[in-house]
Amino acid sequence: MNLYLPIAEISLNVFVLVGMGAAVGFISGLFGVGGGFLITPLLIFYNIPPAVAVATGANQVIAASFSGALAHYRRGTVDLKLGTVLLIGGLFGSVGGVLLFTLLRRLGQLDLVVSLLYVVFLGGIGGLMLVESIQSMIRSRSQGSGEVRRPGQHSWVHGLPLKMRFHRSKLYVSVIPVLLLGALIGLLAGIMGVGGGFIAVPAMIYLLRVPTSVVVGTSLFQIIFTAAATTILQAATNRTVDVVLAFLLMIGGVIGAQFGTEAGRKLRGDQLRALLALLVLAVGLRLGWELVARPAEPFTITLPTGETG
Amino acid sequence: MSRRLLQRLGPLFARPPWAARGLAACLAVFSLPAAAQDGNESFEIGLSTDTISITSDFTGARLVVFGALDNADAKLLRQQRYDIVVVLIGPRRPVVVREKERTFGLWINRGSETFDSVPASYALAATRPLADIARKELRSRLSLGINDLQLQSSPPPGPAGQPAIDQPSKPAQDQPNISLAERRAQAAAEPKVASPVAARVDGYVEALKRIREEKGLYNQTVGTVQFVSPTLFRADLHLPADLPTGTHITRAYLFRGGVFIRESSEPLYVRKSGFENFIDDMATRYGILYGISAVLLAIFTGWFGRLIFKRD
Numbered sequence: 011m012n013l014y015l016p017i018a019e020i021s022l023n024v025f026v027l028v029g030m031g032a033a034v035g036f037i038s039g040l041f042g043v044g045g046g047f048l049i050t051p052l053l054i055f056y057n058i059p060p061a062v063a064v065a066t067g068a069n070q071v072i073a074a075s076f077s078g079a080l081a082h083y084r085r086g087t088v089d090l091k092l093g094t095v096l097l098i099g100g101l102f103g104s105v106g107g108v109l110l111f112t113l114l115r116r117l118g119q120l121d122l123v124v125s126l127l128y129v130v131f132l133g134g135i136g137g138l139m140l141v142e143s144i145q146s147m148i149r150s151r152s153q154g155s156g157e158v159r160r161p162g163q164h165s166w167v168h169g170l171p172l173k174m175r176f177h178r179s180k181l182y183v184s185v186i187p188v189l190l191l192g193a194l195i196g197l198l199a200g201i202m203g204v205g206g207g208f209i210a211v212p213a214m215i216y217l218l219r220v221p222t223s224v225v226v227g228t229s230l231f232q233i234i235f236t237a238a239a240t241t242i243l244q245a246a247t248n249r250t251v252d253v254v255l256a257f258l259l260m261i262g263g264v265i266g267a268q269f270g271t272e273a274g275r276k277l278r279g280d281q282l283r284a285l286l287a288l289l290v291l292a293v294g295l296r297l298g299w300e301l302v303a304r305p306a307e308p309f310t311i312t313l314p315t316g317e318t319g
Numbered sequence: 320m321s322r323r324l325l326q327r328l329g330p331l332f333a334r335p336p337w338a339a340r341g342l343a344a345c346l347a348v349f350s351l352p353a354a355a356q357d358g359n360e361s362f363e364i365g366l367s368t369d370t371i372s373i374t375s376d377f378t379g380a381r382l383v384v385f386g387a388l389d390n391a392d393a394k395l396l397r398q399q400r401y402d403i404v405v406v407l408i409g410p411r412r413p414v415v416v417r418e419k420e421r422t423f424g425l426w427i428n429r430g431s432e433t434f435d436s437v438p439a440s441y442a443l444a445a446t447r448p449l450a451d452i453a454r455k456e457l458r459s460r461l462s463l464g465i466n467d468l469q470l471q472s473s474p475p476p477g478p479a480g481q482p483a484i485d486q487p488s489k490p491a492q493d494q495p496n497i498s499l500a501e502r503r504a505q506a507a508a509e510p511k512v513a514s515p516v517a518a519r520v521d522g523y524v525e526a527l528k529r530i531r532e533e534k535g536l537y538n539q540t541v542g543t544v545q546f547v548s549p550t551l552f553r554a555d556l557h558l559p560a561d562l563p564t565g566t567h568i569t570r571a572y573l574f575r576g577g578v579f580i581r582e583s584s585e586p587l588y589v590r591k592s593g594f595e596n597f598i599d600d601m602a603t604r605y606g607i608l609y610g611i612s613a614v615l616l617a618i619f620t621g622w623f624g625r626l627i628f629k630r631d
Contacts, residue, residue, distance in 0.1 A: 014377045014560075016595040017602055021378050021560045069613050076621030118417050118428045238614040245610025249602050253613045260617055264624025301425045308419040308426070309526035313412065314433065 017252035018062045031262025038074045039270025041286045046071045046204030065244035065251045068237045071205045073260035075233040082227025089178035093231040099192025100236045107200015108243040132294030139287035146280040179220045205233030222279035361389045364571045372592035384554040402452040402574040403544045405554035409440030410565030416523045432523035434470040439563035443539035444554040535559040
């Protein structure tokens, strides 16, 4: 059953779109990432103009993360205070991100920058997480907890001023790295159409040393707002949010997220991290390959503003 | 004459009342310039519809164009010396074509070429292969067929202004002994000498047409214009699923033994209908409001999904 999407201006199969949303929703519920880093490349692969895919991806991420965050909130695994501080940084970041997006698109280099960012961040984070989680799994075979936090161990981050106490995360840390992390997440959200969860989750775990259980809920909470800001900004500046497309993805996403959250509770922290690392690496490698391999069609057609023509 | 034509064309249309009205308007407009052109033949077209609405289940369409050819030479008609080409030209828009080149091992957009006026879509139907209907020069002049479609390139934005240096045009004083006729012949021959710049632009033109053809936005078929009676013909045009919205032009060309006689054209409006139009309109006019609505919809969907799938 095909449906014409009014903003993407293309007719696509409804079930494929809902299925895509469901698959990504499952992953999103499982790992506490919005799934934007998966949905955006998937949409582009399904012939949706990249600019529409980025903006609509951000819109769909809201539904999945709201649903997921609600589940975590009921279980008490959301640190509202930490999430709010991250968010303040995030809002500044997403304004900058959307402006940069518009500029790069006009220059014809948006696709390149987006791909490079994906490859660098996904490759780096995925690699680090994989190594760490495997080490942790080996360790936990003798000790049994599978958690990153080890008493008495502090990183350079803990030496900064303006300290604040985050009870739920059992954390006493400077707000500076939290705000900066939020801004970085917002910036990437604007350019890449992602909620930034795949950056936020490992950064909170490794830099801020937040317990993995709290990280997922807090990340989802934060993503709702970053993605909402991105959606509104993209709609206002680039008019690339396709609400019909987003709604189809949401329906699938919401269903998938419920099962993902369920599955996430059955896995241990280190196993969860290793799986997310593998997924992140796979997407990074796929995008990296496209940059290096000879393209089937070296030419592209766009309107002068950069929209697909 | 118009009324007579109308009466003959009438039964061909599925829904006569509005079709006849559209045709009457078309005849009134196009019978005037026709008189000024070469040949006695008169030539008009009418569309089966003047508006195509893109609805949620739009997966492409077939457009049938009817036409009448009057005062044609009966003998030439029997010998099938008349050729008709019907095209549907989409709204013209400026586009940028970019080419990826390998740079430090990565494929990066390097070169680009801007074209001022490129049809967003192009569908063509003809009685015979275009090469048999008209010569290359004529096809270029009429911008007829995908290969000869004119795109009006603007000069490349390079800082050095190289194109002018590459092709020094010789002023007329340098060649006082050459006759006017010889100079004309020379001028005609000049474009055939491919300069590096022209060859580069050609590459972009070729790529643009190739990509649009692969997407089905540009298509041309032969044998799709057929005479249903000695003087009436119909053309079948194929319109793709991602047909661009805006004002399209349907244009029919009449040829007699390789000579262009006249043309007739009529607009076709393609627009999003109902719900699709509403969404598009909202997104264009009230961007911020649209964005906020999209966010609220997402939050509601997320909450509602949670409600249904309450599993904890």
